[in-house]
Amino acid sequence: MKIIVAIKQVPERDAQVRIDPVGKWIEELDVQFALNESDAYxxxxxxxxKEKHGGEVIVISAGPERAGQVIREALAKGADRGIHIEADDLGSRDALGVARLLAAAIQPENPDLVLAGLQSEDLGLGQTGVILAELLGFPHSSLILHVDVTAKGLKVKRELEEGWFQSIELPLPAVLAIQSGGNKLRYATLMGIKRAKTKEVRRASAGELGADASPVVILEGISLPQKQRSTQILPGSPKEASAALVEKLRFEARVL
Amino acid sequence: MSGVLVVIEQRDGAIGRISWEAVAAGKFLGTKIGVDVGAAVIGAATESAAAQLSAKALAKVVRIEHALLAQYTSDGYSLALEQFIAQDKPEYVIFPHTYQVRDFVPALATRFGEMLISDVIAIADGPVFARQLLQGRLQGSYRHTGTGPCLVSVQAGAFRADALEAGSAQVSRFTPALDAAQIRTRPEPPFRGSEQTIDLGSAQLIVSVGRGIKDAENLPLVQELAKALGAELAASRPICDNGWLPMERQVGSSGQTVSPRLYLAVGISGAIQHLVGMKGAQCIAAINKDPDAPIFEVADYGIVGDLFEVVPALTEAVKAAKG
Known part of the structure; x- marks a missing residue:
């Protein structure tokens, strides 16, 4: 089975972020980047x-040069080769525009299965997998925790709200948007890291893929969120702050 | 193109709160830009949901009905709605931000060369749609520039469903042209993940733990705090993903929704998927080492500090107060 996994490099979860001077995005020089969590799943x-059924795993990522790092990380964990769509203008493309780039690079590979993480930790639009399915003309399912290969295609376990699940059968080729938590993540081994250096990473430029870049939705600006409640921060040592919190919970909020 | 269309979600005739909130968001937008607001419901039997919608102040209610829509499938819903939108030509289409919407609306939008503005928390003049970025650390303002319909999904709790005016809307029917061969996925009936033995929904006091706890070995720290308070222990998704606590203790969009008197969040940054499950708490207190963590946007009380120092001190303070 030929599987393509779309991955994204995002700011690290604990990164301290600063808004850039034009208020359009964050100061990227300030932050460390990492592989998006649901993409890791x-x-x-x-x-x-691949271990169960054989085949090939190809990772694809669209991003500036630094995104090469998550591709190498995936190769070190066991992916066979990578495709890096180099583009510095991704910020001006919307989710549809980025998915068009990915689809243009995926199409000639004729994969049996395309996997994407459910949602990115930076923009959080949660749409790339589903848009890809539509652009590729493949059936899809999202919020997937488990995948079984059957005689007719796939049987997947889909998460629903509030602790419910559902099994869905779909034919191949297909696209699945993978939810976090379905598997235990592996680490790259030393041998894996060594091997990764010899694996192929093909570079494709946004220009040569020829995907339409005009956005239908634009991010006009970013700002700090508005507080929904006014938080009283309790100062002092852990002991003082704890005593103050108990006092507040008992006599001000009256919840204890 | 004109008007706002709200597409609600129904299950056996019941309309969930988040769908009513989407109707409220549609009404808010319609009033802002001065256009009519209608609602649509999709399914094989939509009479009951349509009747409930028609009792609200809406310009129209449409039943998009077909036997092949009895069960949700992305293909069936996308095809049906694509046909209706092509005929009705709304300028805006509003959805509740549910798992179902997340599964099919991005595909539907792609058919129109459009993109869903997902998980919207507010609508400002323009209209400009606000949504969260970087797990709630920042907020982004989005504007639609496409020439087709603008599709928007609204987050749970972002609009007030209880303020909807009563009315009597005309109900009409739309029968999409569907063929069983067009539906490529075969869904089975939903099932419960595990026996639910813990009802966090009715708990009055909850201590909830997140990634900040770092390791399963450190859990006794929060377990002792919960015990001292007489509180139920809950967790954010990563803790349950790692198998450190059972899934049934998970609070958030994929877990349980809780509304206790006190929700004490320990080492939880406050990603939106978690906040939707607990922001209905009467009082929220948070312990986190990051003063910019989004949890402090919803907390009434906060302690900024290392939970490994604060939690034992708090456990002692609770014990002392209880005498």
Missing amino acids: ALEEALQL
């Missing part, structure tokens, strides 16, 4: 499917 699912 998508990669893990792909690697496990």
Whole structure:
């Protein structure tokens, strides 16, 4: 089975972010980047499917040069090769525009299965997998925790709200948007890191893929969120702050 | 193109709160830009949901009905709604931000060369749609520039459903042209993940733990605090993903929704998926080492500090107060 996993490099979860002077995005020089969490689960699912059923795992990522790092990380964990869509103008493309780039690079590979993480930790639009399915003309399902290969295609376990689940059968080729938590993530081994250096990473420029870049939705600006409640921060040592909190909970909020 | 269309979600005739909130968001937008607001419901039997909608002040209610829409499938819902939108030509289409909407509306939008503005928390003049970025650390303002319909999904709790005016809307029917062969996925009936033995929904006091706890070995720290308070222990998603606590203790969009008297969040940054499950708490207190963590946007009380120092001190303070 030929599996393509779409991955994204995002600011690290604990990164302290500052808004850039034009108020359009964050100061990227300030932050460290990492592989998006649900994409790590998508990669893990792909690697496990390959171990069970054979085939090839290809990772694809669109981003500036630094995004090459998450591709190398995926290769070190066991992916066979990578495709890096180099583009510095991703910020001006909307989710549809980025998915068009990915789809243009994926199409000639004729994959059996395309996996994407459910949602990015930076923009959080949660749409790339589903848009890709539509652009590629493949059936899809999202919020997937488990994948079984069957005679007719796939049987997947989909998460629903409030602790409910559902099984869905779909034919191949297909696209799945993978939810976090379905598998235990592996670490790259030393051997894996060594091997990754010899694996192929093909570079494709946004220009040569020829995907339409005009956005239909634009991010006009970013700002700090408005507080929904006014938080009393209790100062002092852990002991003082704790005593103050108990006092507040008992006599001000009256919840204890 | 004109008007706002709200597409609600129904299950066996019941309309969930988040769908009513989407109707409220549609009404808010319609009033802002001065256009009519209608609502649509999709399914194989939509009479009951349509009747409930028609009792509200809406310009129209449409039943998008077909036997092949009895069960939700992305293909069926996308095809049906694509046909209706092509005929009705609304300028804006508003959805509740549910798992179902997340599964099919991005595909529907793509068919129109459009993109869903997902998980919207506010609508300002323009209209400009606000949504959260970087797990709630920042907020972004989005504007639609496409020439087709603008599709928007609204987050749970962002609009007030209880302020909807009564009315009597005309109900009409739309029968999409669907063929069973067009529906490529085969869904099975939903099932419960595990026996629910813990009802966090009715708990009065909850101590909830997140990534900040770092390791399963450190859990006794918060367990002792919960015990001292007489509180139920809950967790954010990553803790349950790691198997450190059972899934049934998970609070958030994929777990339980809680509304206790006190919700004490320990080492939880406050990603939106978590906040939707607990922001209905009467009082929220948070312990986090990051003063910019989004949890402090919803907390009434906060302690900025290392939870490994604060939690034992708090446990002692609770014990001392209880004498």
